[in-house]
Amino acid sequence: MNSDCLFCKIINRELPSDIVFEDEELLAFNDISPQAPTHMLIIPKVHVATVNDLTEADAGLLGKLVLRARTLADENGIAKSGFRLVLNCNGEGGQTVYHLHMHLLGGRQLRGLG
Helix, strand or coil: CCCCCHHHHHHCCCCCCCEEEECCCEEEEECCCCCCCEEEEEEECCCCCCHHHCCHHHHHHHHHHHHHHHHHHHHCCCCCCCEEEECCCCHHHCCCCCCCCEEEEECCCCCCCC
16 A cells, blocks of 8 residues: 555545445546546556556456446446446656546447547
8 A cells, every 4th residue: 555645545434435345455536637438547556656566467357347247237227228438657648646547438429539
C-alpha cells in the first residue's frame, strides 16, 4: 500500500466510497464523477502505480480485472447492449490517480474513439 494513494485509502476505508464489489484481490466502486450512467472503477488491492509497472507475474491480476468487469456489466444490465473498459496510463494517457484502475462505462451509446 501507498499511504499517499487515494485508492489505497479507499481500500483501507480511510476515505468513503460506494463499493459495489470486494474480494481478496479486487475492489470495485462507483466513480464519483461518472461519464456514463454506469461508471465503475475496478482496482487491485495491491498498489501498482501504472500499466508500465506491470510484470508478467501480473497477467492473472489483469485477467481478474477484466472478468470482474464483465460480471459487473452483466449484473448492471449493460452487458448485452455494450460497455467500454478503459485503462489509462500516465498523464498524457489521462491517468490522474496513480493506482492501476479499470473504468467500466455503459448504459448509453458511447462515442467512438479516434
